Amino acid sequence: MLPYSVRAFRMAAIAAALAVGTTSLAFAQLTNEDAVKAKLESEGYQNVHDVNFGPEGITLKATKDGREWRIAIDSGGKVMERR
Numbered sequence: 001m002l003p004y005s006v007r008a009f010r011m012a013a014i015a016a017a018l019a020v021g022t023t024s025l026a027f028a029q030l031t032n033e034d035a036v037k038a039k040l041e042s043e044g045y046q047n048v049h050d051v052n053f054g055p056e057g058i059t060l061k062a063t064k065d066g067r068e069w070r071i072a073i074d075s076g077g078k079v080m081e082r083r
Contacts, residue, residue, distance in 0.1 A: 030058060030073065
């Protein structure tokens, strides 16, 4: 049996992936900058740059629909756009 913290993390990741109205990426697969760029480009983003990995998730900048966005991807894979 997995420790409680691992089970809780997995459940939170599953809940985030199932959340309505959010974009969720397979966070575990985003292990390097190339993987992040490829995944976001497949989601319609362009010019992905300034990719930073941190303990809370990934931050970066990218363009979508002609707009520049600051993007955060949390540890559950939820993508949050900010202008």
